[in-house]
Amino acid sequence: MPETQEALETFRIETRAWLEANCPAEMREPVRDETDACWGGRNFVFKSPAQKQWLDIMAGRGWTVPDWPKQYGGGGLTPEQTKILRQEMATLHCRAPLSSFGIWMLGPALLKFGTEEQKVHYLNQIARGEIRWCQGYSEPGSGSDLVSLATFGEDKGDHWVVNGQKIWTSYADKADWIFCLVRTDKTDKYRGISFLLFDMTTPGVSTKPILLISGSSPFCETFFDNVVVPKDQIVGELNRGWDVAKYLLGHEREMISGGGLGTDMMSIGAQFKDVAADEPVLRAEMANFDVEVMAFRAMSEKFVDEMKAGKNHPAEPNMMKYIGTELNKKRFELIMAAGGSDALEWDSEASGGGVKARSWLRTKGNSIEGGTSEIMLGVVAKRILELPGA
Numbered sequence: 001m002p003e004t005q006e007a008l009e010t011f012r013i014e015t016r017a018w019l020e021a022n023c024p025a026e027m028r029e030p031v032r033d034e035t036d037a038c039w040g041g042r043n044f045v046f047k048s049p050a051q052k053q054w055l056d057i058m059a060g061r062g063w064t065v066p067d068w069p070k071q072y073g074g075g076g077l078t079p080e081q082t083k084i085l086r087q088e089m090a091t092l093h094c095r096a097p098l099s100s101f102g103i104w105m106l107g108p109a110l111l112k113f114g115t116e117e118q119k120v121h122y123l124n125q126i127a128r129g130e131i132r133w134c135q136g137y138s139e140p141g142s143g144s145d146l147v148s149l150a151t152f153g154e155d156k157g158d159h160w161v162v163n164g165q166k167i168w169t170s171y172a173d174k175a176d177w178i179f180c181l182v183r184t185d186k187t188d189k190y191r192g193i194s195f196l197l198f199d200m201t202t203p204g205v206s207t208k209p210i211l212l213i214s215g216s217s218p219f220c221e222t223f224f225d226n227v228v229v230p231k232d233q234i235v236g237e238l239n240r241g242w243d244v245a246k247y248l249l250g251h252e253r254e255m256i257s258g259g260g261l262g263t264d265m266m267s268i269g270a271q272f273k274d275v276a277a278d279e280p281v282l283r284a285e286m287a288n289f290d291v292e293v294m295a296f297r298a299m300s301e302k303f304v305d306e307m308k309a310g311k312n313h314p315a316e317p318n319m320m321k322y323i324g325t326e327l328n329k330k331r332f333e334l335i336m337a338a339g340g341s342d343a344l345e346w347d348s349e350a351s352g353g354g355v356k357a358r359s360w361l362r363t364k365g366n367s368i369e370g371g372t373s374e375i376m377l378g379v380v381a382k383r384i385l386e387l388p389g390a
């Protein structure tokens, strides 16, 4: 039954009061970078007691995943209530209690394709931040052309034996479990892939961090050497993992598109008004950027509502991913332009360990991860614009 405006307004007032009373002050500071976020999992080291307290109290209420059903660890909120919760968290600058590939990617796929046992088992653990997941999609030679993947799962009756290699597996060395695409039939390119879940401590799984020019190693090469995976750890039907993979990619692209452009982000013009006052070109670029972000947020809100209602055009996440990630890159170009050479400081105390410069470089990967901008444009050309030859 749809809620009345009055009931929603009461929910808003109660939610605001609860957040004000329960969100620790430290959790109302902006997240500096990926390492400052709460990722959860078996081996996660909390940065502070407040970070753990915030995760526990939000998970206890089901508000790490407010719109998931209660039996799977969610809050059971309606889409309207979920939106209000997000708005109130943004207004009070509350951090997301949990950053999680489980929430952003695997969870939606399990809700759609998982068995009841899988949902109860994995979703509850994801909601409480108990398992940290990584994504085993890309392989050397299979990135944009993902369907050419070669990691093979051999049928051994009651289990699979998996052999092969993945690459660019973000946080594989920190993750507890992997959701992984594996070829289970070599005769059919699309209908020969299965979607498997397995523990990263299974014998035969090893990871090797890839060192980047920045000195950090956010992702790994991941190797599988005779890894035994029980049959009930397949999600969806045998050989139909490509359907699960595509559905998950839609959620991944939606998630990546919004990174850094959230509703709580201050307008860049307001942020740099003093610097831009005497720089007409920079001022105009900032004004243009702020207008584009407003349009992006409106579009994104509409698309997310449609997606949650199952009414979206399947190519909408591709559009959002392209626009969102290109805008995020532009945002950091403007931040660097406004900051001048000081913004390039790498390791100084004043620059907080080069947080801006590092974030600027990180945005470059935004338009590659989850499918490159060229691939997104190709999908839009073919599936939305129906251009000839696309």
Ligand SMILES: Cc1cc2nc3c(=O)[nH]c(=O)nc-3n(C[C@H](O)[C@H](O)[C@H](O)COP(=O)(O)OP(=O)(O)OC[C@H]3O[C@@H](n4cnc5c(N)ncnc54)[C@H](O)[C@@H]3O)c2cc1C
Residues within 6 Å of the ligand: 134, 135, 136, 137, 138, 139, 141, 142, 143, 144, 145, 167, 168, 169, 170, 171, 219, 365, 366, 368, 369, 370, 371, 372, 373, 374, 375, 378
């Ligand atoms: C920060 C980051 C995190 C990542 N995390 C993960 C992860 O956790 N798990 C995971 O599995 N993968 C991850 N990836 C890998 C990512 O998904 C791939 O890099 C991406 O899909 C592109 O594949 P590729 O690198 O093989 O490039 P390629 O497919 O080799 O593409 C090279 C270039 O050719 C262009 N190109 C290719 N085909 C076409 C075409 N048909 N039309 C036009 N242009 C084309 C591409 O746009 C690109 O510019 C991550 C990548 C990054 C940057």
